[in-house]
Amino acid sequence: MRNLINRLDAICHPFPGIHVLVLVGSLLFISALVAWPAVGGTADRTGGSMPIPALSMWTERTKDHVEPKPRFETRTERVQEGDSLSRLFSRQNLETQVLHSLTQAENSQAQISQLKPGQSVEFRYNSDNTLKELAVVHSPFHQTIAAQSDGSWTISQRYREAEIYIEHARATIDSSLFLAGAHAGLSDNLIMELADIYGHVIDFVHEIRKGDQFVVTFEKRYLDGEFVEYGNILAAEFINSGESFIAVRYEDIKGDIGYYDQNGVSLRKAFLRAPLNFRRISSNFSHSRKHPVTGVRRPHRGTDYAAPTGTPVYAAGDGKIVHRGTKGGYGKTIVMKHGSSVTTLYAHLSRYGKFRTGQKVKQRQVIGYVGSTGLSTGPHLHYEFIFNGVHRNPRTILNKLPKAKSLPKSEIARYRRIAGTLIASLDAQRSHDELAFQSITNP
Ligand SMILES: [Zn+2]
Known part of the structure; x- marks a missing residue:
């Protein structure tokens, strides 16, 4: 049922009332016109091909309203690695002189020759096969257009405003975050974003449990009523082992964007919880839960993350590399110092990142890659967190560690206003689902 509600939500939500009204309105209009001759009683019912004057009048009328079709033909090129505008021009059999006059028209606000692999470039031709327009498509919402008129080119940016709709999704985790998210109708990227938002807490x-829940409020972007892409996650609540974690997206006065809890404390902590690229191990995710061969094992004083060889390993926090080299059974190992009290260790690496001993590294920079060097039964990251010389579980020590950022007092009132609405909508979504669920189980 929850699924059905979500689906209904997804069906009803994206279209604003006005569209539906217009649609219903035009349907009524058409049926009235179709019915008109019969109601009027004047039509000749014997004729096999009875003309419906009003309807043909209507189609006649719409014809006047249809914009004339552009008379130019469009051919699209997809930018490959190593492509340049001149290469695309030769693929299109266009003269270099056209390219020359076009690049002459470039200015600091609008360039057409800096292409990125994966972009599409649309060549629009006149009926005599001369180039009329060239469009570099950056996104469905942004194109750089070069247009020719009277022999000279002008280049400009064209933006389209997305229609943004806000949706909610709610899921209970049965086997994996990904399956639960997919059931709730979320895209893989949105699920990864959710995992990134909570990556410090x-x-x-290792910590996801069956029965964990999340509610998430997010944007969906449309153009002309068509879904284009998912937007930002605006707010979320994640309930992990009964503990609630609220995240609200907030842009501060300086324009920095972050996620904060209900008290304005940043979710971005001094240390990452799992210091490796979760995206790469997500496929193994449900397996690693069902077969907890990894995890914290005692007297083994660290955490093991099974992951494919080559998975990037991140610096868990800002700090300095104090060791980079083999270290007995640990194999290839990196040790980092973070201030005076915290040391982190990353073992069994297949190879190192670009940073050397003595260098400063920022959180989430790649310091090495998962491997199986030293005494290791298979590719995994062995991670240790040492606080004042004692091995600790990063989760239990989390609250004692310095926070990366809290909102200053001057912003709290503004934050509370924005967050209040979003948190209320999370609560409403949750109780709305619970009510719907109760009405089914207790009719
Ligand atoms: Zn280990």
Whole structure:
């Protein structure tokens, strides 16, 4: 049923009332016109091909309203690695002189020759096969257009405003975050974003439990009523082992965007919970939960993350590399110092990142890659968190560690206003689902 509600939500939500009204309105209009001759009683019912004057009048009328079709033909090129505008021009059999006069028209606000692989470039031709327009498509919402008129080119940016709709999704985790998210209708990217938002407070490899829940409020972007892409996650609540974690997206006065809890404390902590690219191990995710061969094992004083060889390993926090080299059974190992009290260790690496001993590294920069060097039965990251010389579970020590950022007092009132609405909508979504669920189980 929850699924059905979500689906209904997805069906009803994206279209604003006005569209539906217009649609219903035009349907009524058409049926009235079709019915008109019969109601009027004047039509000749014997004729096999009875003309419906009003309807043909209507189609006649719409014809006047249809914009004339552009008379130019469009051919699209997809930018490949190593492509340049001149290469695309030769693929299109266009003269270099056209390219020359076009690049002459470039200015600091609008360039056409800096292409990125994966972009499409639309060549629009006149009926005599001369180039009329060239469009570099950056996104469905942004194109750089070069247009020719009277022999000279002008280049400009064209933006389209997305129609943004806000949706909610709610899921209970049965086997994996990904399956639950997919059931709730979320895209893989949106699920990864959710995992990133909570990456400093929840270890998504080891700490997810069956029965964990999340509610998420997010944007969906449309153009002309057509879904184009998912937008930002505006707010979320993740309940992990009964503990609630609220996240609200907030842009501060300086324009920095972050996620904060209900008290304005940043979710971005001094240390990552799982210091490796979760995206790469997500496929193994449900397996690692069902077969907890990894995890914290005692007297083994660290956490093991099974992951494919080559998975990037991140610096868990800002700090300095104090060791980079083999270290007995640990194999290839990196040790980092973060201030005076915290040391982190990353073992069994297949190879190192670009940083050397003595260098400063920022959180989430790649310091090495998962491997199986030293005494290791298979590719995994062995991670240790040492606080004042003692091995600790990063989760239990989390609250004692310095926070990366809290909102200053001057912003709290503004934050509370924005967050209040979003948190209320999360609550409403949750109780709305619970009510719907109760009405089914207790009719
Ligand atoms: Zn280990």
